[in-house]
Amino acid sequence: MSSGTPHTPQIPVVVLAGFLGAGKTTLLNHLLHNSGGSRIGVVVNDFGAIEIDALAVAGALGDSTVSLGNGCLCCAVDVGELDEYLGKLARSPSGIDVIVIEASGLAEPQELVRMVLASEQPEVVYGGLVEVVDAAEFGQTRERHPEIDRHLALADLVVVNKTDRAEDVEAVLRTVREAADGAAVVRAKHGRVDPEFLFDCRPSQERVGQLSFDDVDLYGDGDGSGGEHGGGDEQRAEGNGHGGHLHAGYESVSFASARAMDPRRLMRFLDERPEGLYRIKGYVDFGAYDPRNRYLVHAVGRFLRFYPEPWGRQEERGTALVLIGAGIDAAGLEKELAGCVSGTPGEADEHGMWGVLRYVQGEDDADLVTPEDDADLVTPEDDADLVTPEDEAELVAPQE
Numbered sequence: 001m002s003s004g005t006p007h008t009p010q011i012p013v014v015v016l017a018g019f020l021g022a023g024k025t026t027l028l029n030h031l032l033h034n035s036g037g038s039r040i041g042v043v044v045n046d047f048g049a050i051e052i053d054a055l056a057v058a059g060a061l062g063d064s065t066v067s068l069g070n071g072c073l074c075c076a077v078d079v080g081e082l083d084e085y086l087g088k089l090a091r092s093p094s095g096i097d098v099i100v101i102e103a104s105g106l107a108e109p110q111e112l113v114r115m116v117l118a119s120e121q122p123e124v125v126y127g128g129l130v131e132v133v134d135a136a137e138f139g140q141t142r143e144r145h146p147e148i149d150r151h152l153a154l155a156d157l158v159v160v161n162k163t164d165r166a167e168d169v170e171a172v173l174r175t176v177r178e179a180a181d182g183a184a185v186v187r188a189k190h191g192r193v194d195p196e197f198l199f200d201c202r203p204s205q206e207r208v209g210q211l212s213f214d215d216v217d218l219y220g221d222g223d224g225s226g227g228e229h230g231g232g233d234e235q236r237a238e239g240n241g242h243g244g245h246l247h248a249g250y251e252s253v254s255f256a257s258a259r260a261m262d263p264r265r266l267m268r269f270l271d272e273r274p275e276g277l278y279r280i281k282g283y284v285d286f287g288a289y290d291p292r293n294r295y296l297v298h299a300v301g302r303f304l305r306f307y308p309e310p311w312g313r314q315e316e317r318g319t320a321l322v323l324i325g326a327g328i329d330a331a332g333l334e335k336e337l338a339g340c341v342s343g344t345p346g347e348a349d350e351h352g353m354w355g356v357l358r359y360v361q362g363e364d365d366a367d368l369v370t371p372e373d374d375a376d377l378v379t380p381e382d383d384a385d386l387v388t389p390e391d392e393a394e395l396v397a398p399q400e
C-alpha cells in the first residue's frame, strides 16, 4: 500500500472506466484541454493490438502519456509495469498534479482500483473511480451485461454521457443513481464536465472506509495480478479465472493497410456489419478520394461517424482499424476488410465519397457540436446538473 509523509503531497490516480464507446477518450481529451494549470499524466489501455486511444490523446500530452497496449489492464498487463509507469509519471520533472488511467472499454474497474490501491509508489494515492455511461446505449448494454451495476456501485463519480442522443435521459439517470449507491452522478454531452469533478472526486471519507481490498477482490485471486490471457488479439477469458469479466467472449480484430481504402466497398462493409460487432475505431485513408484528410471512424452499436482531419505533413498514409465484438468471425472480418482496399488507389470518381459523407459529423445536426454547447458545460456549482442522493426526493416525488 502507498504511504506518504506529510511533506510529500500524494498525486491522486483517478481510474476512468466505462463500457466500449461510452466516451472515455472524449472526456479525457476534454480534461486535457480544459484543466487550467493542472498537469495531467495519462495511462491509456487499449483492447486491440493497434493503440487507437493512445493516438487519440497522445497529441495533446506528449511525454506525459503512457500507453499500455493490447489487452485489458485488468488481466493482460503486468501489475509491476503499471506501477512502474505510475512512479515515472509521478516523478516526471514537469510536475504532474493528477494521473488518469483510461481503462479499456472491457476492463473490470475493481481490478484496476485494486492495482492502484496496491501501488508501491509512495508518491501516488488512489484518487477515485469515474464511470462513464453511454446514455443512448445504456439500456441495451445493461441487458447484455448486468455486471455494469456492480461497476457503478464502486464508482465515486458517474458521468452519464451522450445525453444528446438518449431518448429518456431521466430514466437512465434514475437507474444509474440507484445502482451508483450514493456516488455523485453528473450528465454530460461529449464528455464536457468540469475537471474539478474528477480531481475532486477522491473517494469521500465514507467511501474510503467502505472500499477495501476485500471489496475489490471479487474474484478471490488476491495476488493483485489478475492472471494473464494468452497472446494475440483474442481476449477469451474462459478457463483462466476471468470468465465473469466483461470482456469474456469478446474479440478484437486489428486491421492495417498502407494502401488506400475504397470508400464504396468500405461503406458496404460498414452498412452490413454484423450485430455482434459493437465497436469500430481508427482512421481511414481514402487515397485520391480525399488526399488531404484522413477519416477518423467511430462505430458504437449501430451509431457510425466519420471525422475528417488533415494528414500531418510528415505523416505516413495508411489505414488502422480496431474492431471489437462478441461472437464475431475475426478471420472473416479481416478478409472482408482486405477486400475493401482500393484496386486503383490513384483514381477517384466524383460520387465515390457520398456514402462516407453521410456519416460525417455536422451532416446530422443532432450531433453537431456548436459553440453554444459550451453553455452545457457542467460545473460543480451547477446544482441542476449534479444529481446527488439528496435529489432523489425531488425527482421521485412527481411520479408518486
Ligand SMILES: Nc1nc2c(ncn2[C@@H]2O[C@H](COP(=O)(O)OP(=O)(O)OP(=O)(O)O)[C@@H](O)[C@H]2O)c(=O)[nH]1
Residues within 6 Å of the ligand: 018, 019, 020, 021, 022, 023, 024, 025, 026, 027, 053, 104, 105, 106, 161, 162, 163, 164, 165, 188, 189, 190, 191, 279, 281, 298, 299, 300, 305, 367
Ligand atoms: N453524440 C455524442 N457522441 C459522443 C459523445 N461523447 C462521445 N461521443 C462519440 O462517441 C464515440 C466514442 O467515443 P470515445 O471517447 O472514443 O469512447 P471510448 O469510451 O473511449 O471508447 P473505447 O475506448 O472504445 O471504449 C466517438 O465517436 C465520440 O465522438 C456525446 O456526448 N454525444
